[in-house]
Every structure is written in structure tokens, then in C-alpha cells.
Amino acid sequence: MSDLARTIVLWCPDWPVLAAAREAAIDPSSPIALTAGGLVHSSSASARREGVIRGLRLREAQLRCPSVVVLAYDAALDARAFEPVVRAVEQAVPGVQVVRPGTLAMRARGPVRYYGGEDAAAQALLATVASAGVPDARVGVSDGPFAAEQAARATRDEQPVGVVDAGASAGFLAPLPVRLVVEPRVATLLQRLGVRTLGEFAALPADDVRRRFGAAGAFAHRLAAGREGTRVAPRTPPPEFAVEQEFEPPIDRVDQLAFAFRVRAEEFIDRMRASRLVCTAIRVEIDDDRGGHSGRGWLHPRWFTAADVVDRIRWQLQGSGSADRGLAAPIVRVRVVPERVDSTGNHEDGLWGGGPDERVHHGLTRVQSMLGHDAVVTAAVGGGRMLTDRQVLVPWGDRPPERRDDAPWPGSLPALAPASVFRERPRAVLLDAGGATVTVDDRGAVSAAPVSFAVGGGEPAAVRAWAGPWPVVERWWDPVHARRVHRFQVVDDDGCAWLLVRDADGWQAEARYD
Numbered sequence: 001m002s003d004l005a006r007t008i009v010l011w012c013p014d015w016p017v018l019a020a021a022r023e024a025a026i027d028p029s030s031p032i033a034l035t036a037g038g039l040v041h042s043s044s045a046s047a048r049r050e051g052v053i054r055g056l057r058l059r060e061a062q063l064r065c066p067s068v069v070v071l072a073y074d075a076a077l078d079a080r081a082f083e084p085v086v087r088a089v090e091q092a093v094p095g096v097q098v099v100r101p102g103t104l105a106m107r108a109r110g111p112v113r114y115y116g117g118e119d120a121a122a123q124a125l126l127a128t129v130a131s132a133g134v135p136d137a138r139v140g141v142s143d144g145p146f147a148a149e150q151a152a153r154a155t156r157d158e159q160p161v162g163v164v165d166a167g168a169s170a171g172f173l174a175p176l177p178v179r180l181v182v183e184p185r186v187a188t189l190l191q192r193l194g195v196r197t198l199g200e201f202a203a204l205p206a207d208d209v210r211r212r213f214g215a216a217g218a219f220a221h222r223l224a225a226g227r228e229g230t231r232v233a234p235r236t237p238p239p240e241f242a243v244e245q246e247f248e249p250p251i252d253r254v255d256q257l258a259f260a261f262r263v264r265a266e267e268f269i270d271r272m273r274a275s276r277l278v279c280t281a282i283r284v285e286i287d288d289d290r291g292g293h294s295g296r297g298w299l300h301p302r303w304f305t306a307a308d309v310v311d312r313i314r315w316q317l318q319g320s321g322s323a324d325r326g327l328a329a330p331i332v333r334v335r336v337v338p339e340r341v342d343s344t345g346n347h348e349d350g351l352w353g354g355g356p357d358e359r360v361h362h363g364l365t366r367v368q369s370m371l372g373h374d375a376v377v378t379a380a381v382g383g384g385r386m387l388t389d390r391q392v393l394v395p396w397g398d399r400p401p402e403r404r405d406d407a408p409w410p411g412s413l414p415a416l417a418p419a420s421v422f423r424e425r426p427r428a429v430l431l432d433a434g435g436a437t438v439t440v441d442d443r444g445a446v447s448a449a450p451v452s453f454a455v456g457g458g459e460p461a462a463v464r465a466w467a468g469p470w471p472v473v474e475r476w477w478d479p480v481h482a483r484r485v486h487r488f489q490v491v492d493d494d495g496c497a498w499l500l501v502r503d504a505d506g507w508q509a510e511a512r513y514d
Contacts, residue, residue, distance in 0.1 A: 013137075029044070084132060277343060298316075378393070411473065
């Protein structure tokens with residue numbers, strides 16, 4: 001096989017864990033597990049030594065390693081954190097293909113001729129990624145991307161470069177497990193047939209494999225035999241829109257930092273405008289001189305201007321404080337990355353302008369800029385059992401929380417919902433014919449039929465009709481945060497319906513059906 005097919009693969013072990021640990025500002029060498037859908041997606045080396053492996057249930061992982069740090073897996077974070085590493089490699093080796101975040105492939109011919117050999121090219125590549133903040137990367141060189149990646153994964157700390165001689169890929173791959181090239185269901189079937197390694201799979205007749213497993217099986221058969229036809233497909237580097245600024249000496253006031261970053265914010269918007277793009281979501285990353293890191297995504301109801309970018313930086317730093325207050329630690333670096341961009345053609349004003357919507361947007365944005373991010377909010381409906389839990393106030397420009405109408409909320413009210421919901425529930429009194437307070441026992445039975453009630457210290461009103469109680473139980477397994485209440489509906493003489501709840505403190509009014 002000619003050197004045109006020789007491939008170099010750069011592999012960063014445990015990249016999802018490394019990216020998540022840096023984002024959360026924790027030590028990557030500590031026991032860490034990333035979860036998705038209640039299962040372990042990936043884990044650090046120290047966690048794997050305790051038995052925390054991929055596919056394990058979260059509770060089982062915590063049982064095996066009580067000290068494990070559990071973080072949510074974020075695919076977008078993987079790609080975003082890996083982009084600086086890719087750009088650093090592209091400065092040294094053009095024509096890079098991103099196989100997945102944490103793994104790069106490139107043709108070997110150019111780097112080998114430039115550096116004078118495959119091992120020298122691999123060492124130069126390791127030095128490049130080490131300068132980008134990835135000290136434990138591995139490199140594999142072989143006749144194709146698959147064999148080169150397996151060579152990289154077979155390396156050790158003392159020898160981070162694995163080179164498979166030309167034409168020797170089949171022999172190198174032969175002892176590896178067959179599950180590397182086929183899906184789990186097919187791997188189980190092959191193992192039942194006695195085919196456990198890639199060498200045994202490659203020894204099967206190609207025509208029989210195609211007839212039994214189809215095109216996917218035929219492709220896997222070629223990989224196992226070291227005859228992959230896949231070649232590196234280098235990417236075209238996208239334009240760089242992200243901007244960052246380092247401060248020396250560090251800045252310890254919010255207003256000073258916002259003023260110092262304004263030029264960079266204008267540069268960020270100008271880069272977008274030059275490509276006929278607008279940015280509708282950004283990510284602001286801030287580092288301080290104590291090693292702290294803060295990263296947050298920000299949305300915009302329309303698109304960002306330079307002033308909007310500066311406002312988001314200021315809000316992220318000051319929180320609920322004032323703009324002229326000092327910071328807990330001086331800031332040494334600020335970076336702004338676009339997370340969502342769109343064509344300017346999709347955001348052009350209409351023929352007659354934006355009308356009232358335009359004026360409303362500018363007015364709300366102006367008030368928000370002066371008073372803070374949480375000063376202007378919009379109402380949204382969320383999930384929950386209690387009515388106040390479903391009232392969600394979202395800052396202007398942020399995305400409302402995802403609402404899952406099919407999610408079960410045992411104890412929640414069916415439609416139609418009350419018109420007036422009390423965020424601070426007033427005290428209520430519910431009395432029986434003898435003037436005693438109506439109570440609800442543990443079995444959900446009322447002590448007597450209610451005949452009158454009063455809300456907030458008002459005059460008692462007669463009860464025309466009533467219904468209930470309906471129990472609402474939350475977090476019954478947690479003795480500290482468990483909550484148990486009973487709902488009750490009553491109708492007064494005026495025909496106004498009320499929704500009452502009873503908890504350990506007595507009766508309260510939750511809502512009114514106006």
C-alpha cells in the first residue's frame with residue numbers, strides 16, 4: 001500500500017471527562033462520571049478503577065464509588081472545548097478531519113516528509129496538542145483511519161506513539177475483539193457462532209458475510225481485514241468568530257472590565273456582519289487570577305449587538321450586585337464564542353419596518369440594560385404539581401423551559417386551571433357545622449362536611465358546594481424535602497370557586513376560579 005494511504009490519528013483519552021471537568025473547574029484525575037439518560041456515558045480513569053464503566057446505572061456507579069463526581073454529559077461542550085485543539089493542530093498540519101470530539105485524523109504523507117519520519121511527525125503533533133492544554137494525547141499511524149485509531153488506543157503512557165508497518169494492519173487488528181466493527185447485537189451473534197476476534201471475522205468468506213449481514217457487515221469485514229477504503233476527508237476550517245482578551249494587570253471591577261472589552265465586542269459583531277451573519281446565542285467564558293472559570297450561554301430575542309454582548313458580560317460578573325462593585329477575584333481573561341448564528345436575510349425588517357414590536361423590543365432591552373438581566377421577565381408555563389410551580393418567569397431574551405405535556409405529574413390539576421394563583425398563599429379557615437376546623441386524616445378522609453370558610457381573615461362565607469380532598473405527595477423517599485398536602489375545592493354563595501390546600505400548617509388558599 002502506498003504512503004498516500006498512510007494515516008495519522010490523534011486520540012485524546014477521556015476527552016468528554018476532560019472537557020466537563022475543565023468546565024466545572026474540578027480535577028480531571030478525580031473520580032468523575034458523565035451521565036446521559038440515567039446511565040454512565042463516560043468515566044475518568046480513577047472512576048474506572050473503582051468499577052464505574054460505560055452503560056452502568058447511576059445508582060450502581062455511586063454504590064461502587066461513593067466519592068464519584070456526577071456530571072451531565074454535554075455533546076455541545078465536547079465540540080466547543082475541542083475546537084481550540086483542532087485549530088492548534090491545523091496550524092501545524094493542514095488537512096485535518098474531526099472524527100469526533102477528542103479524535104483527529106490526517107494524511108501522513110505531508111507531515112512525514114516535513115518532519116522526516118512518522119515517529120518524528122507524531123512527536124511534533126503531541127507537542128502541539130500539549131501546548132493547547134492536552135498533555136496525555138496518543139498518536140497512531142497505520143494504513144487507514146480505523147487501524148491508526150486502534151494503534152493509538154493500544155499505546156501506553158511511557159510510549160504514546162503506535163506505528164503499524166505498511167501492509168501489517170491485518171495482523172495488528174487480528175487479535176482485537178469483533179465488537180469494535182459491528183453493533184452489539186451482531187457482535188453477540190458472532191460470538192455465539194465462535195467468531196470472537198477481528199482475525200476470525202476477516203477469515204470468513206466475504207460473499208457469505210455480505211449475504212448474511214448486508215452492506216454494513218461487508219464494510220465491517222473490510223475493516224477487520226485491514227482493507228478499509230476510507231480515506232481522510234479534511235475539513236475546510238470555518239471562519240473564526242470568537243474573540244477573547246487577556247488583562248494585564250487583572251481587572252477587579254465590573255464597570256472597568258465592561259468598558260475595556262467594548263472594542264472586542266464591536267470586533268465580534270463586525271466579523272459576523274462581514275460574513276452576512278447575525279448571532280442569536282453566545283457563550284461568555286471568564287477566567288480569574290485564582291484559577292476560577294465561569295461559563296454561561298446567553299440568548300437574545302432578536303440578535304446581538306456590541307452593547308448587548310457587553311451587557312451579558314456585565315450581568316454574568318455582577319449577578320444581582322451593582323456595576324461598580326468589586327469582584328471576588330480579579331479577571332484575567334474574557335472570551336466570547338457564538339453558539340448560534342443565522343443569515344442576516346432571515347432577520348431583515350419588513351417593508352414598513354417593525355412597527356410596535358420594534359419599539360417594544362427596544363424599550364424592554366433598554367430597561368433590562370439599566371436594571372439588570374432579571375429586571376424584565378416574561379411568563380411561561382412549566383411543569384409541576386402545584387400551581388405556583390408551573391408559573392415560570394423567564395428573563396427577557398432567554399429560552400423558556402421545555403414543557404413536556406406528556407410527562408406524568410401525579411396530583412396535578414387537570415384543565416381548566418384557575419385564573420388567579422396566589423404566589424404567597426393566604427391563610428384560610430374551613431369550618432364544619434359545629435364551628436370546628438375541618439381536618440383530613442392520613443387516609444384522606446375529612447372529619448366533617450364543611451359549611452363555611454374564610455380566606456385571609458375575611459368574613460366567613462357559606463359553602464354552597466365542595467369536592468375533595470385530593471392528596472399530593474412529593475419526594476416521599478426524602479424525609480427532609482418530602483411534602484404532602486391535600487387539595488379541596490369549595491364554592492361560596494356568590495358562585496365563586498376556590499382551591500384550598502391543607503398541609504401541616506393548616507388550610508391555605510392556593511387559587512381562585514374567577
